[in-house]
Amino acid sequence: MPGFVVVGAQWGDEGKGKLVDVFAEKSDLVVRYQGGANAGHTLVVNGKKTVLHLIPSGILHPKTQCVIAPGVVVDVFGLVNEIKMVKANGYLRDPSQLKVSDNATLLLPYHKLLDAAREKDLAEGKIGTTGKGIGPAYEDRASRRALLMADLFEPETLKAKLEFAIGEKNHLLKNMYQTEGTDPVALTQELLEIARELAPYRCDDTSLFVDKYLKENGRVIFEGAQGAMLDNFHGSYPFVTSSSTVAGSACTGTGLGPSRIKTVTGVFKAYTTRVGTGPFPTELDNEIGAKIRAEGHEFGATTGRPRRCGWLDLVALRYAIRINGMTNLALMKLDILSGHDHVGICNAYNLNGQTLTELPPSTQTLSRVEPVIEWLPGWKEDISQITEMTQLPPAAKAYIEYLKTHIDVPIEIVSVGPGREQTLWIRPFFEG
Ligand code: IMP
Numbered sequence: 001m002p003g004f005v006v007v008g009a010q011w012g013d014e015g016k017g018k019l020v021d022v023f024a025e026k027s028d029l030v031v032r033y034q035g036g037a038n039a040g041h042t043l044v045v046n047g048k049k050t051v052l053h054l055i056p057s058g059i060l061h062p063k064t065q066c067v068i069a070p071g072v073v074v075d076v077f078g079l080v081n082e083i084k085m086v087k088a089n090g091y092l093r094d095p096s097q098l099k100v101s102d103n104a105t106l107l108l109p110y111h112k113l114l115d116a117a118r119e120k121d122l123a124e125g126k127i128g129t130t131g132k133g134i135g136p137a138y139e140d141r142a143s144r145r146a147l148l149m150a151d152l153f154e155p156e157t158l159k160a161k162l163e164f165a166i167g168e169k170n171h172l173l174k175n176m177y178q179t180e181g182t183d184p185v186a187l188t189q190e191l192l193e194i195a196r197e198l199a200p201y202r203c204d205d206t207s208l209f210v211d212k213y214l215k216e217n218g219r220v221i222f223e224g225a226q227g228a229m230l231d232n233f234h235g236s237y238p239f240v241t242s243s244s245t246v247a248g249s250a251c252t253g254t255g256l257g258p259s260r261i262k263t264v265t266g267v268f269k270a271y272t273t274r275v276g277t278g279p280f281p282t283e284l285d286n287e288i289g290a291k292i293r294a295e296g297h298e299f300g301a302t303t304g305r306p307r308r309c310g311w312l313d314l315v316a317l318r319y320a321i322r323i324n325g326m327t328n329l330a331l332m333k334l335d336i337l338s339g340h341d342h343v344g345i346c347n348a349y350n351l352n353g354q355t356l357t358e359l360p361p362s363t364q365t366l367s368r369v370e371p372v373i374e375w376l377p378g379w380k381e382d383i384s385q386i387t388e389m390t391q392l393p394p395a396a397k398a399y400i401e402y403l404k405t406h407i408d409v410p411i412e413i414v415s416v417g418p419g420r421e422q423t424l425w426i427r428p429f430f431e432g
Contacts, residue, residue, distance in 0.1 A: 009329065268330070289309040343375070
């Protein structure tokens with residue numbers, strides 16, 4: 001059976017974690033294939049919150065297998081803490097439920113030091129990263145000096161590679177950024193401890209592991225992190241993350257061909273948020289934005305930073321649909337839009353009097369556009385407890401109808417709250 005990819009259709013934080021958790025109940029395997037602990041997937045089960053950064057959101061279903069694939073940069077210290085946290089919450093009782101690829105990249109403390117030093121150096125021009133060391137870790141992978149998960153289990157290799165890597169990083173940290181470096185001896189010792197903790201989760205070939213599930217008709221979900229607009233190639237560069245966040249990355253990050261994917265579900269919120277710097281055409285730097293932020297709890301799951309909030313941007317959404325090849329959509333957090341007299345939707349941009357209906361790829365141009373906002377009647381009712389689409393207030397239904405006429409991919413799921421049960425199924429996801 002071909003796989004299902006779940007990707008963010010905006011700037012991240014769309015609610016992918018909740019959706020993957022809901023799908024995982026009917027799935028055999030969930031694969032994380034890019035990004036690192038910059039992701040924060042918040043899951044609420046029976047009112048209890050679990051925030052995952054690296055472990056796939058399928059972990060809350062004991063029968064669902066989880067894989068961290070080669071495309072991920074793994075903060076091994078963070079991963080060990082996360083494993084302890086999920087175990088303490090009663091999950092991951094059997095270590096074989098989680099497999100971490102030997103070929104995944106190690107994200108080490110010096111990557112975080114470099115991330116922080118670079119951001120400080122950029123001052124006003126900073127990216128606004130999560131500070132989790134993502135950029136420097138992917139740089140090491142691309143420049144062929146990264147340590148891999150497999151190196152954790154080869155003490156001599158680990159020691160030699162660390163000495164080489166730290167020699168270079170300390171030079172940069174001390175001489176270029178005037179900051180403290182890392183002690184290779186202490187870090188080697190710490191990593192040998194970490195290796196003992198992670199040994200039960202080791203997998204030499206996660207691509208083969210996933211391939212077997214697909215061949216044996218298993219249901220496999222590929223769980224994206226961040227969002228399409230933060231893609232290193234297709235987002236508003238340089239205000240992007242350092243991995244490829246689009247659906248194609250499920251193939252490259254896992255080690256599978258595109259013919260193995262059937263469905264690409266794009267997840268988007270009824271409004272837009274963005275954390276960090278960079279153009280955001282529909283941003284509401286006013287009390288409406290503040291209301292959305294407060295009611296939507298729009299504060300970073302990883303950093304706690306307040307997220308920038310704005311109206312839904314259909315120009316950006318159509319772009320995300322195109323570059324991901326999305327086959328269907330999930331509309332999240334519709335409940336947060338309750339309580340407005342009117343709700344805005346951006347269906348085009350204005351650039352010096354010219355109307356644009358396609359997103360301009362240039363970051364400079366995107367930062368100059370003005371959103372053309374269309375106003376729809378709002379609704380005041382609390383919709384977080386409804387269980388059927390038919391129970392939505394007429395204005396909320398009209399809002400969805402408007403979306404449907406302006407995008408050419410079906411909206412098949414609507415979410416009205418963080419709980420699993422607050423999910424309205426327009427069409428059973430796995431049918432057909
Ligand atoms: P980095 O991925 O930490 O290097 O951060 C680069 C940019 O991506 C910054 O604007 C971050 O705020 C943003 N970013 C990274 N991960 C996430 C995420 O999971 N949700 C939302 N924004 C993110």
